[in-house]
Amino acid sequence: MNQHEPGDVLARRYVLLDLIAAGGTSVLWRARDRSLDRLVAVKVLQDQRELARKEARTTARLSHPDAIEVYDYGETVTARGRVAAFVVLRLLDGEPLAERLTRGPLPWTEAAGTTARIARVLEAAHAQGIVHRDVSAENVLLTEGGPKLLDFGIAALAGDPDDERGTPPYVAPERLTGAPAHPAVDVYALGVLFFQMLTGATPYPETTWEQLETASRAGPCPRPPGVPGDLAELCQRCLDPAPSRRPSAREVADQLGQTLGRTRFRHRVRHGLALMALGTVAATMLWAGPVGDQGRPAGPASLPEPRRTAAELPSSAPLASPAPLLSSTPLASPAPLASSTPFASPAPLASSTPRNTLAASAVPEVLDRFRVQLAEAARAQRIRSDVALDLRQTLANGTTPQGVADLRRKLDDRLREGAVELRLHGELDALLAELAVVVRS
Template identity: 30%
Template sequence: MGQMLGPLREGAPRHIGPYEVLARLGAGGMGEVYLARDTAPGAPPGTYVALKTIRTDVAGEPAFRERFRREIRVAGMVRSAYAAAPVGGDPDAGTPWLATAYVPGPSLAQAVRRGGPLPVATVRALGARIARALADLHAAGVLHRDLKPGNVMLAVDGPRLIDFGIARAGGATTMTATGVIVGTPSFMSPEHVAGARHVTGASDVFCLGSLLCYAATGEDPFGEGPVAAVLYRVAQAEADLTRLPEELRAVVTACLSRDPADRPAPEALAELLGGTAGRPPAWPEAVREHIGEYGRELAQLVASGGPLLEVPAAPAPTSGTPASGGPGLHAAPTVAPLPVPVSPPTPQRRRRRGLIAAVVALAVLGGGVGTYLLWPEPAPKKPATAGPPAASGPRVPGVDDRGLADASGVVPQNAAQRPAGWKPWRAKLSAPAFGCSGNEKALVCRTTDGWYEALDPANGKKLWEASAGGAGRGGQSYMNDHGVPWIVDKASRPTVHDSVVVLAWEGRLQVRDVRSGAVRWESKEPMQGTQREVTRPIVADGTIFAAVAGPSPDGVIHPPIGMAAFSLTDGRKLWSKMLTSDEIPYSETRPFEPVAYAKGQVYALSDGGLVTYDARTGELRGQVDRAAAECEAVKVLGDSAYCVSTPHVVDAEERLHVLDAATLAAKGTVPASLESLSADVISPKAFAGFAKEGLGVYDPKDGTRLASYPLKDTAPAGLKQELSSPLLAGDRLVFADYSALYTVGLGADGRPGGLKATPVPGAPGPRAEEDERDPNYGIVYGRRIRQPEVLPVGGIAYVVYDKGAVASVELPR
């Protein structure tokens, strides 16, 4: 039940018992699990179940049929608001089956793998409800015996415990008839491992402690490695809780006591975690979106009026018949941004399809057995654009000119992130743009006068505006003669992340609601503020990483600079480290700040070069070698990190370095063709960036140049324009100048296609240079011709120009 909907295989049953089989949910050792609809007379309309079946060859063996009979009997004993409700079963049918309520959502394991660890408050609420489910099971004389993240499903109104395949009534042993231990090694109890004659309710509590640790850290508390080693650590109750938030440590430690008598009872544990009264768990935005994908997929299937079927493979081409380039079968999707492929509706179903909408009311569970309400929807309006939807991919929390937090320049495109009612638009900020970030909820830009303005991605209308330091409009940001920026109130670029935007300036860190602009919390930590035009907070893993000011002795103009980690939820300071050790002279000023995040590590620039820290603890993990000491930023791809040295010598060339992502040690040399590439995009398919000859696209394995696109100056004489940094939006490289949006499609093998130019309505076009210098200050940013920014989200490109013009267009295909 942890998978999303897959097509029915050829020969799959269409009806089992009173159920119409609609799609495939997954498979196990003895059979398959289907999504099915109850068609029995009198059944509430829209009742959907997870239908577990036994394979025909296995069903003929009395031992397996008896085991399934026992599972049906145990499942029938389960009555809990926090467990998937049993509906019925028949162990004697030709195809034995067991039906439980269908839970439209991911498993806890899937949600954490995709969205990262859950906030402490969410873990508490989730744990209290699963503890309550265990209390209900134990009261009925049932032990679960396989409590693990894959057996906890996340629905919009809370978690559900599932899968009673190895559950037993009280007094059962921990082994099968053949002496094989049952359960999942990382989520067993010491009693399981010891093969004790009897497990107890305390064994389920131990497993729940392991599950809570996983939910809060994303890691198994007993580590990885050979099964024997994991089982030994479980047997000794040697859990690693160092990354567990302090607020959860006491209760999880109690659950993981080696002595079962020292573990809290499920009822007491539920209260220790905060009880189950009140609202359901506050799922993070990423989890809510994940759950929503399941609901949308179910809605699309229901609207189709028929089951999800495999598409027959195309016949082999004959003479004179072109070969088909499409795949033979539909694969079970991992996300659901696109309409689910379904069989064509019959004429009767087509009429029914016009009467019901593809909308599922997930919050309504009729009688706890999976009844979903459907309601009519007005006839759809003519779409604003005729272009196809964007390619599918995971949801991204926010995008800026570097891409995502790993700074690789790779931005997956998910059509579910296209704002409702979107159509092309153009808008104008109140002052020149100076760094933007956005997602499907809002586009937030810093302006050169130290303000922030938020636009609605659907139509370009202003949502809110705010001053960084409280100053009025009209201030100017500039660069002095030493090349050091002086930005109004040292306001950083904004970082949009899910439903919030993070802002930082001198002396202040602030988190606002991205739609309303309301301040959620504010910290008066001595923030360092902007050090370069590119300065921004890094947000990932429920944490904000930002530069902070160090101690400032009297007479010190440029005090040491540090970096701190703050809780995104409430602003608590988690840890801090110094990035510089002394006063920094003008000649050595660089952006000493966090620059990227990937796989639990945050990367920053220190006075000793790039360093990397454990994002949870702040423990130093590595530092660059001398050869890469001039690198100021890093891009992370898998187990490698790439940085470009920025020599402070006239006419010196930039140089690309490849480093170990964990330690930043030199990993090897890059091919000669890549050495002088700016490497704006680092992806498994291709490296891409601007070089002297134009845009280059290279094979990441050997540096072979796959394509080169000379970029001529298209500005008429006396006029000028700039190019944005390229990003990889789905399967297309994308960048812009002052007139057009440029795209280069990449094939499945990374081979680039032709360069396509698409005019951008509202683009300012090339313009004449103006006097950018102020005799008293230096270069004024608001007068300077600067590169535009392209933010690709959900198949839409938001193009921001330096003077404040903003355009929203569909990415061409």
């Protein structure tokens, strides 16, 4: 298959350096772009010029930070006199998800986050009428910047006739009947991928097209064990054999974002309770001070007992008597401290700091982060300044579920207008999902 060697130059511009991978129809090289003096990936396809041209055009239409970027397309003559087409892509450094899964499943939060980001890429592709048709662990690269969806080589436009291309474990059932390309096939594949990340294995054992055609699948869709119920249900919905019952890619990303937002909120609540418990215990210890000779608190360490004459002392009770201190200041009582574990005591914390109070305090914190994100994005020209101002003004209504819904609708409208960078939209959308959780709490 490989018709080139290191050192070959394509189109008098791309110097092939070393082989990255080789497949049945293509070879991927690491190369140097002499014109721009940068490293790139060059995918060479032998006798597949039309396929290479289609891949380049399809991928170039899609603008999303988590999708691989296409820089160039060209054709060249090999040393054997044959014409080969090539696609120049952004060179990414990372670990294929398939390789990572050989070490076992991912933590459910990481699996959910990865699935949500891939769902956002598919959402953008589907909005352009593009169906990937080969979402799989082999085509997801885990990079320092997050997961990236690769290889739109067999992508089709929605409604195009289907063909037997793709990775069998991820192939939706309707593709076996020749149904035209539809976004639902990508959602099914995403469900398989999500299941695989959660459990370490695909939901069904078939690995070839022939096995798929003879497979007998009775009963409900598999349910991934040991994960939150809403995630297990979402995975099952993606794997539904009926395309019409599957959620859209956007619904998948939204629900995962809300689940992760609730998880982050609960973590902040627990963290806040722990800090309050620590502060309560520290204050108690400061007030109680050291224990005296009789095993009783000697009083606050910072307030030494002043010298007093006998005439100044009240006749009813000596100043050092512990009874008034214990009756008026329960926190200083040594008995509860000795019989309980102050750091873990839930009763006084639950009564003094109700959950809705913590939720209310979290709302302005999320709104502040949203404002900071808008300001930084406006300075970096990732969003039009007038749009950033409009969103900041709308934030005043972001303390109710309806206000959050209005914010999300406005953000989506500005994305369609091209006034908001797609990656920024995803970041702000995640904050809105978190805000929706706290305003409902």
